[in-house]
Structure formats: structure tokens, C-alpha cells
Amino acid sequence: MRHFQTAALSALAAALAFSASAPAVSKGTAAPPAAQAPVSPAELVGKVDIPFEKFMLANGLTVIVHTDRKAPVVGVTTYYRIGSKYEPRGKTGFAHLYEHLFFGGSANVPNFDIPLEAAGSTPTNGSTWYDRTNYVETVPTGALDLALFMEADRMGHILPAVTQDKLDKQRGVVQNEKRQGDNEPYGLMDYAIGEGLFPVGHPYRHATIGSMADLDAATVGDVRQWFTDHYGPNNVVLALSGDIDAKTARPLVEKWFGNIPRGPEVRAVNATPVTLSAPQTRQMTDRVPVIRLTRNWSGPGLNDPDSAALRVGMFILGGLASSRLDNALVRGQELAVSVTAGAQQFEQVSFLQTSMDIKPGVDRKAAEAAFDKVTADFVAQGPTADEVRRAVTSTLSAEIGGLEVVGGMSGKGATLAEGELYSRDPAKYKEDLARMAALTPADVRKALAKWLNRPAFALDVVPGERTESGESMGGWGDEAAKAATPDPKTAPPPLPAAPKLTAPPVTPIADLVFPTVEHATLSNGIPVALARRTAIPKVSLSISFDAGYAADSLDKPGTQFLMLSSLEEGTTTRNATAIAEEQERLGASIGAGGTVDRSSIGLTALTANLAPSLALLADVVRNPAFRAEDVTRVRSQALAGLQQVEASPQALAQRTLDGLLFGQHPYALPSDGLGNATSLASLTPVDLRNAHAKWLRPDLARITVVGDITMAQLKPLLETAFGQWVPPASAAPKKALDAPVPTAQARIVVLDRPASPQSYIAVGRALPIQGTTQGTEALNLANDVLGGGFLSRLNGDLREDKGWSYGVFSAVTRPVGPRTLMVAAPVQTDKTGPSVQAILADMKAFPGKAPVTPVELQRVTEGAIRAMPNQFQTNGSVLQAIETNARLGRPDNYYQTLASTYRAIPSPKIEEAARQYLQPDGMTIVIVGDRKQIEPQLKAVGLPVEYRAAPAVGAATKGN
Structure with a gap:
């Protein structure tokens, strides 16, 4: 993958997730048993339909068009018939490396991301796998012409932009992507599986990320030849899905792609399953x-x-x-x-x-x-x-x-x-x-x-201690016999002349139309919000409670997590297997979980099966049994999960930063909810029952529903499931979210993790902002400039310019209590100190030495506005937005008015927010990495440094 949000920043993403599918409730009566699903598999097959039209250009480009008018967006999905299975010896990782280079601009497009994100594209991304390389963007309908122009320009005219400088930078990014994956627990397994299942030279044996040696050996001539051999239109499928039809699409595609000449046909490879001659075993030791x-x-x-x-x-x-x-x-x-x-x-x-x-x-x-x-x-x-x-x-x-989704990596396109x-x-x-x-x-x-x-x-x-290195894995497997080296005699293929083309304008784009939100109240006072959407015959529902992991400040750390994790393990009338089987028969999914502020339990269900699905949900929420044997099992899983978190550099950095920033405040508890091993091990069924009764109660609950149902249909079903649930007589508990936060300290805390191939840097500071986020939109835009996306300054510096990281990201959290500014940066070990200096320097320069540019202002305002319709394609995304509005006290029409709010914020307001909140003063910096390698580098940073040992990893298991 070219972009970094999914893989690189899961710890930061977890910390920022402030509405989730999550936990449930306290005392109640047993709900009626769920009925057998009224919809058969054969009937369900008929509900899955993606009508399309297909045509082919004279140059072999295959085009598929699917019309879906529910939102004014079009998914542009381009699949090239070239992946890692086509790579010969000495060229492993080339398909993926070229995917990165494909975003570096072309003859008429200096930078691929800037025009598209300015036009509202989201996501703009690419990925490589064994069989293919794909590129995706979902754009407002008015930006489709621009997206097609840009895809065509890099398909036909990219070679002049493939330079040595770009190759060197993207090679560094890819190698850091490889190190980042290798650095995680079990991170070397996929390499070993390929080696164990297939002989040397089998197309599916080597890893798509490739070999470090092969990546080091890549030349400009190599990568230009890779394009010439594989990227012809006759090896491409272009899918357009959404607010488009074939009649409109064909002339646009002909206009931009029709003059691109055919290329060589991608050669077929012989790749069949392999039957081993005998069972084989390999054991790896790892942290x-x-x-x-x-x-x-x-x-x-x-x-x-x-x-x-x-x-x-x-x-x-x-x-x-x-x-x-x-x-x-x-x-x-x-x-x-x-x-x-x-x-x-x-x-x-x-x-x-x-x-x-x-x-x-x-x-x-x-x-x-x-x-x-x-x-x-x-x-x-x-x-x-x-x-x-x-x-x-x-x-x-x-x-x-x-x-629900027209574009992206897994949509209809x-x-x-x-x-x-x-x-x-x-x-x-x-x-x-x-x-x-x-x-x-x-x-x-x-x-x-x-x-x-x-x-x-x-x-x-x-x-145990890791005994193998990802640096030497991922290639064909015979590198020792024939090391990959650059061939200085390899001359780049001649550069064809590229026509001078002008990007088409983006036509006017309408502002977001957010679904109407209806409100009702159950007879016991639980508020209900519904947004009706009929695109698919499903319903998403969440019942959430004012609790969350911060509630553990009044209990034992880890209590909410363990209590929520136990809800689906059994009720007074069902065991865990019965609960799971009923969901599966109904085509429903129940998921309990939490965030720092809320404990919730979510349900997705087929509309036709909603009544029995709600009956099952109500039983899980209201009648958990917390049997001793179930709690013992879930507690063991949670303790193992805690060890997994402590073995992950990014997760370990985040939970350490939480405590350093917040001291005795409820938010000091780790935002993953797992507390600590001592507390988890001490939790009993009685503790969980007490927490359930204390926090999951109807007077702390609210229900949010999005999907194919009316309020007239929904409310009686909710009354049956939850309306007769009586609040306890005791007063509802309150978290001390107004508790004082420690004074910010500029410092570095290093968690020593020897032999780490990367360092994970987490930077943070608590902000003096609490409560509703209305009025802080200028701060959100300022963060977008600094580190809130792929085109941000931090990512542009450390990833795109320096090649030291796979991705750097900053965010301002949105809890009910104090907000937090955070920066996450996995970087190569030998650049740890310089990376810290670069992050602090980039923050300090904004806005004094480097004010907001016109391009940045357009991207974070108009670009964000144009991207909004794509952000709310799914029932789940609308549900999350409604819950966020309710949690932060914002009106239902907040997102509809956000466009006008953004347009009214000029550069000086963004700069004022950056000057007030985004400066590097008082930032706490946590680094998980190899002390021996990074300690000399940190002397130049000029901040006090504390060194700690990273937690020991590895459970006691008999017979190791």
C-alpha cells in the first residue's frame, strides 16, 4: 500500500476512535428467543446486485460502468494486470515500488495528490498484491473529468517524471514500510509461509514488499522498463461506479485514454498449487x-x-x-x-x-x-x-x-x-x-x-529473542548465491515525447446533504435517533452509555474492557455458542466495545430479520450471566491481549503517552482499555456484575439507528426490547473529567527495545480545550495543514522529502474531556534523533516562518468540503457522525453547516489556532526503539531524556 493510515498508525487511530460498536447493559428480564431467519440464502443472493455496462477502447482498455445515484460521487478504480507474481529473480518488490512512483507526477501533472485532494477526492490510494496493482480515488461528480485526465496522463506519459531523486526517496519509503511491518509481533511469519509452501522461483513464494537487496539494486532504467513492459492500456481494467452512466462515461474515457498506444501483453506465469512431499515444520523465535x-x-x-x-x-x-x-x-x-x-x-x-x-x-x-x-x-x-x-x-x-460503497479498495468498482x-x-x-x-x-x-x-x-x-531478520527475507530465496547489484550498464529506455495537456476544471460541486435525523424517546426515557437510508436492506444500531474506559477511574483499570468483552459470552438463557449461532443464522452481527468516553454495543442486521436480531441484542445487553468459567476465559484472553499490545511498538508508545500526559486524570488510563496486568488478573465476576449495574443502565443510554426502516416501524421494536427496562434507584455515577491535568513538560521517554528495525515516535500534549468541539474548526484545519493527511507538512517532510518514514500523522482528539494533540511517526532507527528534530522544527515554523499557503488553504477547506459526500456513504459512518454530534453537544445539522463554517475561516484564523495550540513547547515524546542505536542521536535534540526498559514479552507456556 502506498498510503499509511491503515497499517502505520493503528495505535493513534485507536486513541482517536471516539464512537465504536460497544458494550451493553444491566439488569432486565430475559428477551424472547430469536426466531429462525426468515430470509434464505437463495433469497439473499438475489439482493446482491451490481448492474454494469462494459466496453473496450481500440487500444485494449477495458471499461466497466456501474450507476449508483445515492451520492454525487464517482469511484475511479484502475486495475493493472501486474503484481509481484510477475517479478523475475533480482526484481522482487518492483511492482510495489512502482506503485509508489506512480504517485510522483507525470508529464502534465507535477503532483498526483494535490489536484485530486483539492477537488475532494477521498481516498486517493493504491496497493499491490500478487496478481495486480490497483489505484483508487472517489471524487465528486464534478471532478470526474479531472480524475480521468490524471489517470490517463500517468498511464501514458509518466516516464519523464521518473527521476533518480524520486526513485531514491520512494525506495526509502518502501523500505521503511517493510521495516514497519517486520517490527510488529509475528511480523516475519508471512515471509516464512511463502518459503515453506513454494519452491524457489514459484511466483507466489516471495513477498510483495520484496527483498531489501533487490530494492537497493533498482535503477532508474529498471523502473522505467517496468512501466514500459507492463503499464499499457491493454493490461488495464478501469471501473467507474457511482453518479455516472456509460453514455456519459464513454466520450470522457475516449477523450483522455484513447490515444495511449497499446503496450506489450503481460506474460502469463505458471503458478499452480504445490503439494509437499511430506509434512514440514519450522519454528521461529520472536518477541x-x-x-x-x-x-x-x-x-x-x-x-x-x-x-x-x-x-x-x-x-x-x-x-x-x-x-x-x-x-x-x-x-x-x-x-x-x-x-x-x-x-x-x-x-x-x-x-x-x-x-x-x-x-x-x-x-x-x-x-x-x-x-x-x-x-x-x-x-x-x-x-x-x-x-x-x-x-x-x-x-x-x-x-x-x-x-454501500461505490469506490475504494473493496467497493463495488x-x-x-x-x-x-x-x-x-x-x-x-x-x-x-x-x-x-x-x-x-x-x-x-x-x-x-x-x-x-x-x-x-x-x-x-x-x-524469545528474535533470531531472524526481515532485512534478509522477502526475496526469491537464492539471494546468497546471487546477490542483487545495480547494473551500471543498464540504460534507461528512451523517453517518448509527451503531448502538452491542460487539466480540465472542476465543475461546481453541491454541498453535503446529510440525512434527516428523527428523534423519539422510549417509555423509560432512553433517547432514540434515526436516520433513514434505503440503499441496502440493512440496519445499523448502537446503544451507547456514558461510561467508557475513563469510567475505570472509579473502578479497577480494565474493568470496562473485561465487562464489555464478557457480554457475548453468555446470558441467563444462552451460552456463547448459542449467541454466536443465532447471529449467524440471522445474518446479524453484535459487537461490544468501548472508547475513552462511551461504552456501546452495536448491531448490524438485515431489515427483514431486525425483530429477532433486536431480541437477541436485548438479551445480551440486559441479561449477561458473567459465569465464573466465562470470566476466567475472557480474562485470560485479555491478559494475552495486553501482552500483545505491549509487544507492539506503536501500541506501547500510545499507552505510555496516555499516562505521561494525564497523571491522575481519568484519561491517564490507557486508551486501549486494558489497564494493567495486576488489575486485570484480580477482576472477578462480582466486579463485572457491579460495573454492569453501575454503568450500563437506561438513564445513561442512548440509541442511534441508521438504515432501511421508519420510526413508526422502529419504535415499537425498541419498546419491546428496551422500553420496559427500569433504571436503578441509585444516582448515576459521574466521571471527574474536569480533574486537573499535569503541567506540560518538554521531555523524551525512551522505552528500550533492543534490535528494533525501526523507532516508533509518539509526541503529545494535553490541550486546554474541553467539551463541545464547535468553535474549534480553525484548529482542525490547522492540524490538517500540519499533519492531518497525506499532503500535510509532517508527512511531506519525513516521508516524501526525506524518505525516513512510511507515514507521519498528527491529530487533535475529540473526547468530552480535555483534548490532546498527538503526532505519530514510525521512522528508521538511524534517523530517530533527526526525525524528532524535524517534527519539532516543522511545528515551530508553523505559522511564524511558514504561514498557510493558498494551496494548503484550498485543500483543507474546499477540498474537505468536496470530500464530505464520500465520507457518509455507509450506514455506519452516518451513525458514527450522529453519535459524535450527540456526545459533543452539536446540532443534528452540524455536518451540513460545516461547509459554510469552513469557508468563513480565513488563513489568519488557522494560523492563530496553530500559534495557540500546535507549537512544540511542552511536548512529551515517547520513543520505542533500540537505546544503543538512538541514544547518541538524542543528545542533539536538547531535551531531558529518561530511559526505561520496554515490558518483557513472552508468556509462560509449558513445553516450549
């Missing part, structure tokens, strides 16, 4: 919290007749909440803290895997024997008819939910493009779903027996 066992097989590609049966079979084995592995090993014998199984399907092969994280204290040999027995028994016996139906219904319900690219049929998804709906238990058993009865590659990772 991980628990032993992870995996069993791996290569399987058939996605067009194979067995693909649907394998997908469903592996889902039943370890993907469903009620999976065979979960029921036997997590809930049953309690040998594992987590289990998974799945089929990751590609064009020519698939990766079939089962995995088990062994519970601390459990004998490894006993766990391993039980793990293998569950799989063997399932393969021999096959699934039940009910398991097949539940798996298929859950899958189909998720597919219906996916119809991507679905159509992948069908065309891999199967020569944009409607391949329909065939796959119909095949799934028709599966019998015998079909699944036969496919599993065929593919899983072959010898497996067992990769096991055990706690």
Missing part, C-alpha cells in the same frame, strides 16, 4: 506474547470449482464466532486464547491456514494435539447443514453491506474490476455467491478432504 501454531497448505485459485466450498469450509472451521476451533479450543478445552482458519484466495493459488494462540500455562504438546485433532475430525466428518447455512448467510449479509481481471466476467461475484448458496455439507467435506489431507507446512512462533 511475541504467546506461542502461535499454524498449519498451512497451498490451494486452488479463485476460479477453481472447489473455491467456494473451501472458503465456506475454512470459515466454519475457524472464521465463524461459533467455529469448530473456537468451540473446541477456546470455549471448550480452553487451550487457546484465539484461533482462526481461512482461505486467502488469489487468481492462481490460495493460502489455506489454521492458527492457534496457545493459552499461557497450557502444555504445548497437549494443545498441539488437540488443535490438529479438531481439524482432522472436521475434514473427515464435514460440516452440518446448519453450519453451512450459517456460514453462507453471514457471508451474504456482509456482501450486502458492501454494496473493485468487485467488478476483479471479476473482469481474474475471471473475464465482472459479474463473477454472482456466480460465486450462487455457488455458495447451493453448497451441501457433502460438497464442503469433499473439498476439504481433497486439499487439507495433503502434507501441511507447520510454522510455529515461540516467545
Whole structure:
């Protein structure tokens, strides 16, 4: 992936998530049992439909158009038939490296991101995988002409912009992306799986990120030749989805792409599943919290007749909440803290895997024997008819939910493009779903027996010091015999003349129309908000409570997290398996969780199944049993999760920063909710019952609903589920969010993590802002200039200009209590000190030495305004916006008026906010990295430095 938000900043993203699907409630009566789903899998298949038209230009460009008028946006999705499986020896990582270079500008577009983001594109991104490279942007309808011009210019005329300087910078970015993934717990596993399943030279053996040596050896001539050989229009599928039709699209596509000449056809590669001659085992030692066992097989590609049966079979084995592995090993014998199984399907092969994280204290040999027995028994016996139906219904319900999004990496455009690219049929998804709906238990058993009865590659990772390095992994596997070196004789191909083209203007774009929000109150006083949206036959619902992880300031740290995690483990009338199975039959999903301010439980359900889904939700929310055996199991999982967090550099940095910034304030508790090991271990069922009664009560609740239902239909259902729930007589508890915050201190705290391939830098300061965020929009825009997006100053400096990081990001949180300014920067180890200096310098320069530029002002105001319609495509995103408005005391029309608010904010107001809130004075800096490597670098920073040891990682497990 070229951009960084998903992979790089999960800790910061977790800290910023202030509305989530989350926990539930206190005392009540048992809800009526959920009924069998009235909608059959065959009926659900009929609800998944993406109509399209297809045409091809004379140069071979295939174009697919899908019309969806629900929002004035168009997803532009471009798939190139080139991925890492096409890379020859010595060129691993080239497809992905070129994806990065593809954003560096072209003959008529100096920078690809600036015009699109100024026009309101979101997201603008790309990714590379074994079979393809794709590029996506979702733009306002008025910016479609611009997006097509820019995609065409880099498809046809990019070579003049591929320079040595850009290659060197993006090579550094990619290598830091590789280090960032390697630096995480279990971060080397994928390399080892490829090596174990396939021989040297197999197209699916080496990692898409490639080899450090091959990346170092890449020359300008190499990457220009890569484009010439693979990026012709005849190797491309362009999907346009949303507020567009084929009649309008065809002349636009002809205009911009029609004159691009055909290129060479991408050569086919021979890539088939490999059957090992005998079972093989590899053990890796790593800084991980628990032993992870995996069993791996290569399987058939996605067009194979067995693909649907394998997908469903592996889902039943370890993907469903009620999976065979979960029921036997997590809930049953309690040998594992987590289990998974799945089929990751590609064009020519698939990766079939089962995995088990062994519970601390459990004998490894006993766990391993039980793990293998569950799989063997399932393969021999096959699934039940009910398991097949539940798996298929859950899958189909998720597919219906996916119809909300027109563009992006997994929207309707991507679905159509992948069908065309891999199967020569944009409607391949329909065939796959119909095949799934028709599966019998015998079909699944036969496919599993065929593919899983072959010898497996067992990769096991055990706690200890890491003994292998990602620096030497990811390539073909024969690098030692033939090291990759640049060939100075390789001459770049001649640069073709590029026509002089002018970017088309962006036509006027209407402001956001946010759904109307209706309000009601249940008979017991619970407020209800509803936004009706009929794009898909589903409903999203959240019941949230004024609690959250900050509530643990009045209890034991970790109480809310453990209580919420226990809700789905059993009610007074159902156990965990029954709860999971009923969700699966209904095509519903219930998820409990929390943020610093709120505890919530979320539901997504098919509209036709909403009544029984609500009955199940009410039972989970109102009648949790907190049985001793269930609490013991969930507590073990939480303790293992805490160790996983402490093994992750970014998560460890964030939870450390929370405590340093807030002292004795409730927000000092780690924002991941896990508290500490001592407190978690001491929590009892009585503690959880008390917390449930204390915090999850109707007078602290509110219900938010978005989807295909009217208030007249909804309110009676909610009255049945929650209206008779009586608040307790005791006064509702209150968190001390107005408690004092420590005086800001400029300091560095280093958590020593020896041999880390990267340093993770987290910078923060509590701000003197509390309560509603209305009136702080200028600060939001100032943060967007500083570090709030890909084009921000911090990311532009450390990633794009210096190549020291895969991505740098800043944010201003939006809790009910004091807000926080945070910067997150994973950087290469040898640039840790200079990176800290660069971050502080960039902050200090804004706005004194570097005021807001006209380009920045346009991007963060008009660009943000134009991007708004795309931000609210899904029911979940609208629900989150409504909840945020309610939590912060903002009116329902806040987002509709935000455009005029932004337009009224001039540069001086943004600069004033930056001067007041975004300066580097008093910033606390947490660095997780190798002290030996970074200590000399920090002397030049000029701040006091404290060194601590990072938490020890690795659970006690018998038989290591």
C-alpha cells in the first residue's frame, strides 16, 4: 500500500476512535428467543446486485460502468494486470515500488495528490498484491473529468517524471514500510509461509514488499522498463461506479485514454498449487506474547470449482464466532486464547491456514494435539447443514453491506474490476455467491478432504529473542548465491515525447446533504435517533452509555474492557455458542466495545430479520450471566491481549503517552482499555456484575439507528426490547473529567527495545480545550495543514522529502474531556534523533516562518468540503457522525453547516489556532526503539531524556 493510515498508525487511530460498536447493559428480564431467519440464502443472493455496462477502447482498455445515484460521487478504480507474481529473480518488490512512483507526477501533472485532494477526492490510494496493482480515488461528480485526465496522463506519459531523486526517496519509503511491518509481533511469519509452501522461483513464494537487496539494486532504467513492459492500456481494467452512466462515461474515457498506444501483453506465469512431499515444520523465535501454531497448505485459485466450498469450509472451521476451533479450543478445552482458519484466495493459488494462540500455562504438546485433532475430525466428518447455512448467510449479509460503497479498495468498482481481471466476467461475484448458496455439507467435506489431507507446512512462533531478520527475507530465496547489484550498464529506455495537456476544471460541486435525523424517546426515557437510508436492506444500531474506559477511574483499570468483552459470552438463557449461532443464522452481527468516553454495543442486521436480531441484542445487553468459567476465559484472553499490545511498538508508545500526559486524570488510563496486568488478573465476576449495574443502565443510554426502516416501524421494536427496562434507584455515577491535568513538560521517554528495525515516535500534549468541539474548526484545519493527511507538512517532510518514514500523522482528539494533540511517526532507527528534530522544527515554523499557503488553504477547506459526500456513504459512518454530534453537544445539522463554517475561516484564523495550540513547547515524546542505536542521536535534540526498559514479552507456556 502506498498510503499509511491503515497499517502505520493503528495505535493513534485507536486513541482517536471516539464512537465504536460497544458494550451493553444491566439488569432486565430475559428477551424472547430469536426466531429462525426468515430470509434464505437463495433469497439473499438475489439482493446482491451490481448492474454494469462494459466496453473496450481500440487500444485494449477495458471499461466497466456501474450507476449508483445515492451520492454525487464517482469511484475511479484502475486495475493493472501486474503484481509481484510477475517479478523475475533480482526484481522482487518492483511492482510495489512502482506503485509508489506512480504517485510522483507525470508529464502534465507535477503532483498526483494535490489536484485530486483539492477537488475532494477521498481516498486517493493504491496497493499491490500478487496478481495486480490497483489505484483508487472517489471524487465528486464534478471532478470526474479531472480524475480521468490524471489517470490517463500517468498511464501514458509518466516516464519523464521518473527521476533518480524520486526513485531514491520512494525506495526509502518502501523500505521503511517493510521495516514497519517486520517490527510488529509475528511480523516475519508471512515471509516464512511463502518459503515453506513454494519452491524457489514459484511466483507466489516471495513477498510483495520484496527483498531489501533487490530494492537497493533498482535503477532508474529498471523502473522505467517496468512501466514500459507492463503499464499499457491493454493490461488495464478501469471501473467507474457511482453518479455516472456509460453514455456519459464513454466520450470522457475516449477523450483522455484513447490515444495511449497499446503496450506489450503481460506474460502469463505458471503458478499452480504445490503439494509437499511430506509434512514440514519450522519454528521461529520472536518477541511475541504467546506461542502461535499454524498449519498451512497451498490451494486452488479463485476460479477453481472447489473455491467456494473451501472458503465456506475454512470459515466454519475457524472464521465463524461459533467455529469448530473456537468451540473446541477456546470455549471448550480452553487451550487457546484465539484461533482462526481461512482461505486467502488469489487468481492462481490460495493460502489455506489454521492458527492457534496457545493459552499461557497450557502444555504445548497437549494443545498441539488437540488443535490438529479438531481439524482432522472436521475434514473427515464435514460440516452440518446448519453450519453451512450459517456460514453462507453471514457471508451474504456482509456482501450486502458492501454494496454501500461505490469506490475504494473493496467497493463495488473493485468487485467488478476483479471479476473482469481474474475471471473475464465482472459479474463473477454472482456466480460465486450462487455457488455458495447451493453448497451441501457433502460438497464442503469433499473439498476439504481433497486439499487439507495433503502434507501441511507447520510454522510455529515461540516467545524469545528474535533470531531472524526481515532485512534478509522477502526475496526469491537464492539471494546468497546471487546477490542483487545495480547494473551500471543498464540504460534507461528512451523517453517518448509527451503531448502538452491542460487539466480540465472542476465543475461546481453541491454541498453535503446529510440525512434527516428523527428523534423519539422510549417509555423509560432512553433517547432514540434515526436516520433513514434505503440503499441496502440493512440496519445499523448502537446503544451507547456514558461510561467508557475513563469510567475505570472509579473502578479497577480494565474493568470496562473485561465487562464489555464478557457480554457475548453468555446470558441467563444462552451460552456463547448459542449467541454466536443465532447471529449467524440471522445474518446479524453484535459487537461490544468501548472508547475513552462511551461504552456501546452495536448491531448490524438485515431489515427483514431486525425483530429477532433486536431480541437477541436485548438479551445480551440486559441479561449477561458473567459465569465464573466465562470470566476466567475472557480474562485470560485479555491478559494475552495486553501482552500483545505491549509487544507492539506503536501500541506501547500510545499507552505510555496516555499516562505521561494525564497523571491522575481519568484519561491517564490507557486508551486501549486494558489497564494493567495486576488489575486485570484480580477482576472477578462480582466486579463485572457491579460495573454492569453501575454503568450500563437506561438513564445513561442512548440509541442511534441508521438504515432501511421508519420510526413508526422502529419504535415499537425498541419498546419491546428496551422500553420496559427500569433504571436503578441509585444516582448515576459521574466521571471527574474536569480533574486537573499535569503541567506540560518538554521531555523524551525512551522505552528500550533492543534490535528494533525501526523507532516508533509518539509526541503529545494535553490541550486546554474541553467539551463541545464547535468553535474549534480553525484548529482542525490547522492540524490538517500540519499533519492531518497525506499532503500535510509532517508527512511531506519525513516521508516524501526525506524518505525516513512510511507515514507521519498528527491529530487533535475529540473526547468530552480535555483534548490532546498527538503526532505519530514510525521512522528508521538511524534517523530517530533527526526525525524528532524535524517534527519539532516543522511545528515551530508553523505559522511564524511558514504561514498557510493558498494551496494548503484550498485543500483543507474546499477540498474537505468536496470530500464530505464520500465520507457518509455507509450506514455506519452516518451513525458514527450522529453519535459524535450527540456526545459533543452539536446540532443534528452540524455536518451540513460545516461547509459554510469552513469557508468563513480565513488563513489568519488557522494560523492563530496553530500559534495557540500546535507549537512544540511542552511536548512529551515517547520513543520505542533500540537505546544503543538512538541514544547518541538524542543528545542533539536538547531535551531531558529518561530511559526505561520496554515490558518483557513472552508468556509462560509449558513445553516450549
